[in-house]
Amino acid sequence: MGASLTTEEAKGASIIAKGMNEYFRMHAESINNPERFWGNVARELITWSSDFETVQHGSLDKGNISWFLGGKLNACVNCVDRHALKNPEKYAIIHETDDGDDPRSLTYIELLAQVSKVSWVLKDLGVRKGDVVSIYMPMIPEALVAILACARIGAVHSVIFAGFSSGSIKDRVVDSKSKIILTSDISCRGGKAIGLKKIVDEALADIDDLKTLVFKAGNPNISWTEGRDYWWHEEVEKWPAYCPAEPMDSEDPLFLLYTSGSTGKPKGILHTTGGYLVGAASTGKYVFDIHDHDRYFCCGDVGWITGHTYVVYAPLLLGISTVVFEGTPTFPTHSRYWEIIDKHRVTHFYVAPTALRLLKRAGSSPSSFKMEHLRVLGSVGEPIAPNIWKWYDEEVGKSRCHVVDTYWQTETGSHVITPLAGVTPTKPGAACLPFFGIDAAIVDPVTGQDIPEPNVDGVLVFKSPWPSMARTILGDHRRFHETYLSAYKGYYFTGDSASRDEDGYFWIRGRVDDVINVSGHRLTTAEIEASLIAHPAVAESAVVGVADEITGQAVVAFVSLKKQANTALGDASLSNDLKLHIRKSIGPFATPKSIYVVADLPKTRSGKIIRRILRKVTMGEADQLGDVSTLSDPSVVDAIIKVVEHKQ
Numbered sequence: 001m002g003a004s005l006t007t008e009e010a011k012g013a014s015i016i017a018k019g020m021n022e023y024f025r026m027h028a029e030s031i032n033n034p035e036r037f038w039g040n041v042a043r044e045l046i047t048w049s050s051d052f053e054t055v056q057h058g059s060l061d062k063g064n065i066s067w068f069l070g071g072k073l074n075a076c077v078n079c080v081d082r083h084a085l086k087n088p089e090k091y092a093i094i095h096e097t098d099d100g101d102d103p104r105s106l107t108y109i110e111l112l113a114q115v116s117k118v119s120w121v122l123k124d125l126g127v128r129k130g131d132v133v134s135i136y137m138p139m140i141p142e143a144l145v146a147i148l149a150c151a152r153i154g155a156v157h158s159v160i161f162a163g164f165s166s167g168s169i170k171d172r173v174v175d176s177k178s179k180i181i182l183t184s185d186i187s188c189r190g191g192k193a194i195g196l197k198k199i200v201d202e203a204l205a206d207i208d209d210l211k212t213l214v215f216k217a218g219n220p221n222i223s224w225t226e227g228r229d230y231w232w233h234e235e236v237e238k239w240p241a242y243c244p245a246e247p248m249d250s251e252d253p254l255f256l257l258y259t260s261g262s263t264g265k266p267k268g269i270l271h272t273t274g275g276y277l278v279g280a281a282s283t284g285k286y287v288f289d290i291h292d293h294d295r296y297f298c299c300g301d302v303g304w305i306t307g308h309t310y311v312v313y314a315p316l317l318l319g320i321s322t323v324v325f326e327g328t329p330t331f332p333t334h335s336r337y338w339e340i341i342d343k344h345r346v347t348h349f350y351v352a353p354t355a356l357r358l359l360k361r362a363g364s365s366p367s368s369f370k371m372e373h374l375r376v377l378g379s380v381g382e383p384i385a386p387n388i389w390k391w392y393d394e395e396v397g398k399s400r401c402h403v404v405d406t407y408w409q410t411e412t413g414s415h416v417i418t419p420l421a422g423v424t425p426t427k428p429g430a431a432c433l434p435f436f437g438i439d440a441a442i443v444d445p446v447t448g449q450d451i452p453e454p455n456v457d458g459v460l461v462f463k464s465p466w467p468s469m470a471r472t473i474l475g476d477h478r479r480f481h482e483t484y485l486s487a488y489k490g491y492y493f494t495g496d497s498a499s500r501d502e503d504g505y506f507w508i509r510g511r512v513d514d515v516i517n518v519s520g521h522r523l524t525t526a527e528i529e530a531s532l533i534a535h536p537a538v539a540e541s542a543v544v545g546v547a548d549e550i551t552g553q554a555v556v557a558f559v560s561l562k563k564q565a566n567t568a569l570g571d572a573s574l575s576n577d578l579k580l581h582i583r584k585s586i587g588p589f590a591t592p593k594s595i596y597v598v599a600d601l602p603k604t605r606s607g608k609i610i611r612r613i614l615r616k617v618t619m620g621e622a623d624q625l626g627d628v629s630t631l632s633d634p635s636v637v638d639a640i641i642k643v644v645e646h647k648q
């Protein structure tokens with residue numbers, strides 16, 4: 001590949017090969033003349049039933065962004081119909097089940113039929129254009145069918161990650177006013193069956209008027225509510241294999257995706273149709289260098305943004321085959337990914353560093369697999385350490401693939417800082433350069449002024465709008481504006497700190513807010529704290545994210561108990577009880593690694609909890625606490641150190 005440079009090599013290298021010249025030219029055009037640049041890209045990659053009149057309208061300052069106004073299109077037609085016409089027998093979805101048996105792969109023409117049938121079913125069950133449909137499904141082809149059927153009839157899909165608990169489902173279906181939830185009786189992962197329908201039943205226990213459509217994956221005894229629950233296989237049988245698609249305005253909502261917010265309440269990030277699709281297709285084309293015969297395997301779950309943009313939309317918009325893998329990287333062996341790559345002649349592999357760390361540590365040996373078709377290896381979700389980057393490049397990619405460390409967010413819709421495969425010389429650990437349309441800058445966190453010097457940390461902002469940016473938070477545009485567009489006036493605030501080196505390459509450091517990234521799952525301290533406080537024994541709680549070798553960050557919680565709390569259980573079983581409580585109220589992935597029961601939390605005189613102290617104590621850096629004299633009671637720190645040291 002030759003594109004991978006060590007930092008030292010890259011410093012001496014000039015990025016003026018023909019490819020990079022073209023990148024710089026296109027990037028400059030995308031910023032200086034977005035009308036021409038994005039107008040061309042949008043017409044080249046997307047099929048519009050009516051052409052758009054203006055390319056971009058509105059400003060970050062005002063928070064009224066729109067793209068491709070006047071244009072009409074349908075996301076499902078772009079992902080399915082146009083390829084079903086041209087290449088009906090080509091695989092759209094390559095299904096890999098948990099144990100590798102009985103896949104339900106679908107060609108483009110089969111996908112069109114399945115999607116059409118589910119579109120009819122949704123209409124029949126009362127779903128209309130603009131209604132929200134929740135989807136709580138495992139990584140099976142039907143999850144993609146559900147998403148595309150919503151898009152086909154102009155309904156807004158709201159996928160809820162299938163690891164969320166019933167409480168989280170309830171919050172999301174209520175906030176989004178969903179009419180129906182699509183689910184599956186069970187989900188099979190790592191050799192275990194999880195009863196999804198049962199979790200949905202709990203979530204809907206006191207919600208009226210919400211229907212369910214249930215895909216039958218296994219044959220378990222599930223409870224059934226006549227008139228509310230419908231079997232997927234029974235309903236689809238009633239309908240024809242073609243359903244006309246609803247023409248949508250470019251700015252009509254395409255989907256909602258809930259993400260953790262800084263108050264405990266998750267926020268429904270809203271993406272619209274035209275701009276989002278242009279972002280997905282253009283990053284697929286330029287970042288991943290996707291060509292017609294590629295077979296693309298993104299390990300992200302459809303419950304997160306990575307699954308939306310890079311399992312579903314980008315590969316299908318470009319008419320290639322996307323691998324949908326139901327299982328886990330470690331079942332039945334640590335070679336599962338490599339087997340899938342060989343079996344399906346995968347050309348593109350896209351994964352979070354947490355999985356690579358896990359596999360590397362477990363002694364997985366990708367070098368014993370040929371993986372001869374692999375061309376591009378993507379990384380997403382968190383910074384990738386240089387030693388993992390190199391393992392990925394050398395062991396998985398046999399030093400002949402392009403490694404792209406792609407930085408982006410639920411809110412950005414598609415990649416924003418990233419190398420372009422085969423074009424950008426890479427440096428292990430750097431997300432490299434801004435994608436087209438991204439006017440990135442590092443600013444001083446306090447003054448908001450640009451930091452022109454290289455290698456100085458600041459916060460990462462974008463100075464102008466790009467097509468796939470989120471448009472709002474459902475029902476709370478003011479919160480959207482305050483969170484993203486007001487911190488640094490006129491700029492989009494990412495919430496991440498970063499620096500830029502002498503070559504202009506961006507190095508992402510991590511969040512500056514209270515977001516914690518556990519195995520690529522995004523959580524906030526506030527939502528876990530809110531869950532802990534809801535437990536009857538807990539008076540106060542403080543949660544911190546600490547570095548973890550495998551999961552990137554791990555959740556550590558501190559709680560103080562109510563006076564009347566029954567502590568007869570003892571701290572150990574109380575902390576187990578609290579862990580169970582969080583599993584139930586948020587989901588298993590939010591479970592703290594440790595919970596410390598302490599007498600009191602470190603607070604300022606005005607009552608603000610100082611999490612920095614808790615983080616230092618947890619990391620074994622109690623000798624670097626700095627000045628604690630501003631605490632209302634500095635002696636609580638010693639007591640906390642004792643509890644932590646005793647437990648470690």
Ligand code: WTA
Nearest residue numbers: 380381382383405406407408409410508522
């Ligand atoms: C982090 C996931 C470093 C970052 C696509 C961001 C990354 C948050 C990278 C968004 C990367 C994502 N390098 N950090 N390549 N990619 N992040 O919304 O902190 O689940 O703000 O979207 O993940 O997480 P989200």
